[in-house]
Amino acid sequence: MKWTETYIPTLREDPTEAEIVSHRLLVRAGFIRKLAAGVYNYLPLMQRVLLKISRIVREEMNRAGAQEILMPVLQPAELWQTSNRWETVGKELMKMKDRHLRDLVLGGTHEEVVTFLVRGEIRSYRQLPLNLYQIQNKFRDEIRPRFGLMRSREFLMKDAYSFDANEESFKISYKKMIDAYFGIFKRCGLDTKMVESDTGAMGGKAAHEFMVIVNTDGGENIIFFCDNCDYAANIEKATSIEPAAQEKAGSRNRLQKIPTPQMKTVEEVTGFLNVPASKLVKTILYTADGKTLAALIRGDRQINETKLKNILKSINLEMADPLTVQKITGAEVGYAGPVGLKGVKLIGDKELLLMTDFVTGANEDNYHLINVNLERDFELDLVEDIRNASPGELCPQCHKDRLKTAKGIEVGNTFMLGTKYSRALNATFIDEDGQEKFLIMGSYGVGITRTAQAAVERFHDSSGIIWPVPIAPFSVEVLPVNIQDEKQREAAFEIYNGLKDNKLEVLLDDRNEHAGVKFNDGDLIGIPLKLIIGDKNLKDNKIELKTRCNNETILVDRGEVQEEVTKVLRKLDKK
RNA sequence: CGGGGUGUAGCGCAGCCUGGUAGCGCACAUGGUUUGGGACCAUGCUGUCGGAGGUUCAAAUCCCCCCACCCCGACCA
Structure with a gap:
C-alpha cells in the first residue's frame, strides 16, 4: 500500500483520553478511534492486525479439530432466563427490547445459543466429541469501560465450545484447546502464562486464564506463581500455605476494652496501640443477596470477595452500608468486632486459627478490645479461606518455594463447564451403554482485540509500537x-x-x-x-x-x- | 451507582473569576522556497462556545436542569 492512499491518521500529540501506554499508542498511531465510551472504530492498520491474529487463531483452532461457525449476536432473553444467567450475569448483559417489547440480548458469549443449537442435532455418542467456534463481536455492558480495547463494550472475540460424552474424552478436548492456545499466542509473538482462575458467572468446575505478563499499568490482573513447581493462579483464585504458628499456644491475656478515640482504620488503631497490623482482626460487614454477615480477617490481609461469594453461593455481594453497620454493631463504621456481635453469621479466615491475643473493634464508638481470643471470647460460624494470597507465602502446591506475583493481561480463558448448560437446556445424547446423558461441555475464549492491545502494551518504546512480525500490519x-x-x-x-x-x-x-x-x-x-x-x-x-x-x-x-x-x-x- | 474533573475550529488548548468584537498553536487550502529525525515565508478557510431553560439592554462568561466524555472507587464471563 502507498501511505498517501491509506487512511492512517497519526497524531503529533498524545491523546488526552488515553491513560495506559498501549491505548495512547493505538490512538496516536492511527489504529483506533473512539465512537463512544468503550466503543471503537478499527482503522485500516488495526484491521490488518486483527485479521492476522484471527488468521492465526483460525489455523490453530482448525488444526485442533474445531469447526468454524457463525452464531447470531442477537439472542432471545428466554435462553438466558433458562440458564439463569439473565440473573447472574445481570447488568453486564447488553439488553434491549424489540418493537413488540420482547426482551433481547446482544450476545456477550454463546454458551446458551450453542447448546440450544446442538441439542437438536446431537443424539449419539458417535457424533462426539465436537468443537464449534466462531470469531465475532461480543457485547458487554461494562460498568466502567476503560483502557481502550482492554475493557470495551463491544469487542472481537473467538469463542469455542466443546462437547464430549464423558470426562476422559473431555480432558483430551480441554488439553487440545490449551495446547492450541499456547500455540496461538506464541505465533502472535506473545509469551503467556496459564493460571488457575475463578469460574465466575460462567459457572462450571474449573477455569484457566492465559496471561501476557507486563510490568506496565496496563496489567490489570495480579497473578501468583511458584518458580519451583508449575503452580500459577490469578489473585481471585490463588491460595497459600501460611507457616504454622510458632506460638499458637502462646499467652492468653485478659480481655480488655480500651479507648481508641477517633481511631477507625487498621492503620490508625495499630499505630495508636503500637502493634503490627497482623495482631489485629478486622470485621467487615457484607450484604449477600439481602442478608448481612460479618467477615473476619487479619488486619494486614485483604478480603477476597470472589472466594467469599463462592462460599456463600451468593449472586450479589457488597459491603454493608453505614446504616446497616450502625444497626448491627451499635457503633459507627470502624468499631465492629466479633465479641458479642449478634444477629449475623461470622465467617472467619483460616488464618485466624493461628492468632492469639488480637485486637478487634468493641462494637462501641471509640473503643477496641485487646487480648481477644477465639473460642474463649467468641466463636466463628464458618472458617474458610476468604483472603487474597500475599507474595512471599509458601506455595500451596509444592510447599517448598515462596509465591511471587506479576501483573498480567488476560488474553484467553478456558472453562470446564461440566453439564451446567446441557442440564439447563436439556441437551442430551445416547451413550454407548444406551443411557441418555448430558453433554459435557467446555468453553474457550480468545480476545482478539485485547490480544492486539496486549501486544502493544508488551512491545513498545518511547517512539511507538514495536509489532511482533507475525501480527504487524x-x-x-x-x-x-x-x-x-x-x-x-x-x-x-x-x-x-x-x-x-x-x-x-x-x-x-x-x-x-x-x-x-x-x-x-x-x-x-x-x-x-x-x-x-x-x-x-x-x-x-x-x-x-x-x-x-x-x-x-x-x-x-x-x-x-x-x-x-x-x-x-x-x-x-x-x- | 458514589467521589472528582472536562466539554470553545479536525486535534491540543486559552478566554469564564470581574457579562459587551470568540482567540492561540497544530492541522487544512493556495503559491513559493525546502527535504536523513516532527522545515520556512506569504495568503486563506474553519465555530449551533455540549443541549435546553432562566437572569440581563447584552451570556462562552452568571443561575438552574439535562447530556456526553475522562479519572478514582465499587464491578469485571
Whole structure:
C-alpha cells in the first residue's frame, strides 16, 4: 500500500483520553478511534492486525479439530432466563427490547445459543466429541469501560465450545484447546502464562486464564506463581500455605476494652496501640443477596470477595452500608468486632486459627478490645479461606518455594463447564451403554482485540509500537527520504514493487513530507522493518535496512534488497 | 451507582473569576522556497462556545436542569 492512499491518521500529540501506554499508542498511531465510551472504530492498520491474529487463531483452532461457525449476536432473553444467567450475569448483559417489547440480548458469549443449537442435532455418542467456534463481536455492558480495547463494550472475540460424552474424552478436548492456545499466542509473538482462575458467572468446575505478563499499568490482573513447581493462579483464585504458628499456644491475656478515640482504620488503631497490623482482626460487614454477615480477617490481609461469594453461593455481594453497620454493631463504621456481635453469621479466615491475643473493634464508638481470643471470647460460624494470597507465602502446591506475583493481561480463558448448560437446556445424547446423558461441555475464549492491545502494551518504546512480525500490519516500510528526488522516487518504487511481487506486505511512505515526519510516524506505527532510501547511500547503490525492535542498521546493495529483507524478517520472526 | 474533573475550529488548548468584537498553536487550502529525525515565508478557510431553560439592554462568561466524555472507587464471563 502507498501511505498517501491509506487512511492512517497519526497524531503529533498524545491523546488526552488515553491513560495506559498501549491505548495512547493505538490512538496516536492511527489504529483506533473512539465512537463512544468503550466503543471503537478499527482503522485500516488495526484491521490488518486483527485479521492476522484471527488468521492465526483460525489455523490453530482448525488444526485442533474445531469447526468454524457463525452464531447470531442477537439472542432471545428466554435462553438466558433458562440458564439463569439473565440473573447472574445481570447488568453486564447488553439488553434491549424489540418493537413488540420482547426482551433481547446482544450476545456477550454463546454458551446458551450453542447448546440450544446442538441439542437438536446431537443424539449419539458417535457424533462426539465436537468443537464449534466462531470469531465475532461480543457485547458487554461494562460498568466502567476503560483502557481502550482492554475493557470495551463491544469487542472481537473467538469463542469455542466443546462437547464430549464423558470426562476422559473431555480432558483430551480441554488439553487440545490449551495446547492450541499456547500455540496461538506464541505465533502472535506473545509469551503467556496459564493460571488457575475463578469460574465466575460462567459457572462450571474449573477455569484457566492465559496471561501476557507486563510490568506496565496496563496489567490489570495480579497473578501468583511458584518458580519451583508449575503452580500459577490469578489473585481471585490463588491460595497459600501460611507457616504454622510458632506460638499458637502462646499467652492468653485478659480481655480488655480500651479507648481508641477517633481511631477507625487498621492503620490508625495499630499505630495508636503500637502493634503490627497482623495482631489485629478486622470485621467487615457484607450484604449477600439481602442478608448481612460479618467477615473476619487479619488486619494486614485483604478480603477476597470472589472466594467469599463462592462460599456463600451468593449472586450479589457488597459491603454493608453505614446504616446497616450502625444497626448491627451499635457503633459507627470502624468499631465492629466479633465479641458479642449478634444477629449475623461470622465467617472467619483460616488464618485466624493461628492468632492469639488480637485486637478487634468493641462494637462501641471509640473503643477496641485487646487480648481477644477465639473460642474463649467468641466463636466463628464458618472458617474458610476468604483472603487474597500475599507474595512471599509458601506455595500451596509444592510447599517448598515462596509465591511471587506479576501483573498480567488476560488474553484467553478456558472453562470446564461440566453439564451446567446441557442440564439447563436439556441437551442430551445416547451413550454407548444406551443411557441418555448430558453433554459435557467446555468453553474457550480468545480476545482478539485485547490480544492486539496486549501486544502493544508488551512491545513498545518511547517512539511507538514495536509489532511482533507475525501480527504487524505490514512487514516492511519503504521510506524514501525525499520523494521529490527523481532517483530516490524511482528506487523506492522499484523496491516497493519488487517486495510486493515477493508477496510481502509492504507500506510505501510516498508522502511529500520531511524525513523527520516520516521517521517518527514510521516508528510510531511500528512496522518491523524499514528500508530507507536516501541520497548518500543511493549514490553508492546502497539501501539502508533498519529494524524497529533494536534499531539495527545494515547497508545492502540495491540489487540484493529482496533476499536481504526475507532473511532479516525470518530472523526477527524467530525472536 | 458514589467521589472528582472536562466539554470553545479536525486535534491540543486559552478566554469564564470581574457579562459587551470568540482567540492561540497544530492541522487544512493556495503559491513559493525546502527535504536523513516532527522545515520556512506569504495568503486563506474553519465555530449551533455540549443541549435546553432562566437572569440581563447584552451570556462562552452568571443561575438552574439535562447530556456526553475522562479519572478514582465499587464491578469485571
